[in-house]
Amino acid sequence: xxxxxxxxxxxxxxxxxxxxxxxxxxxxxxxxxxxxxxxxxxxxxxxxxxxxxxxxxxxxxxxxxxxxxxxxxxxxxxxxxxxxxxxxxxxxxxxxxxxxxxxxxxxxxxxxxxxxxxxxxxxxxxxxxxxxxxxxxxxxxxxxxxxxxxxxxxxx
Ligand SMILES: [Cu+2]
Numbered sequence: 001x002x003x004x005x006x007x008x009x010x011x012x013x014x015x016x017x018x019x020x021x022x023x024x025x026x027x028x029x030x031x032x033x034x035x036x037x038x039x040x041x042x043x044x045x046x047x048x049x050x051x052x053x054x055x056x057x058x059x060x061x062x063x064x065x066x067x068x069x070x071x072x073x074x075x076x077x078x079x080x081x082x083x084x085x086x087x088x089x090x091x092x093x094x095x096x097x098x099x100x101x102x103x104x105x106x107x108x109x110x111x112x113x114x115x116x117x118x119x120x121x122x123x124x125x126x127x128x129x130x131x132x133x134x135x136x137x138x139x140x141x142x143x144x145x146x147x148x149x150x151x152x153x154x155x156x
Contacts, residue, residue: 039145
């Protein structure tokens with residue numbers, strides 16, 4: 001299994017990531033991104049957040065260090081932490097993904113904060129956010145935008 005996995009990784013390394021990013025699941029040589037979505041921006045604000053699962057297929061750890069997008073010049077990596085019983089969010093420089101490990105970005109955990117949006121994000125559209133790693137690799141990820149109300153209840 002290990003051999004198969006390293007073979008797959010080697011083969012993937014030979015293929016340009018341009019072809020791979022056209023698929024539904026974004027992946028670089030080592031990173032597979034799943035369940036990526038962003039929140040619709042609240043009317044009157046220029047802020048949104050984005051979530052995903054980062055899977056590291058490599059046999060060494062990798063650090064996720066930055067995110068960039070055409071929709072915002074300022075995307076920060078944030079983490080919610082419990083501080084004296086209060087939920088706070090703070091910016092983190094990097095998120096380490098262990099060898100063959102995964103890190104989930106989700107509400108009340110790690111998330112991407114998109115500041116100064118150049119336009120409102122609407123439900124049903126999708127945006128591209130490029131994720132950058134400390135080995136100089138990057139991957140373009142498609143984030144579908146989810147409505148704000150959608151999560152709480154379904155109207156019929
Ligand atoms: Cu935040």
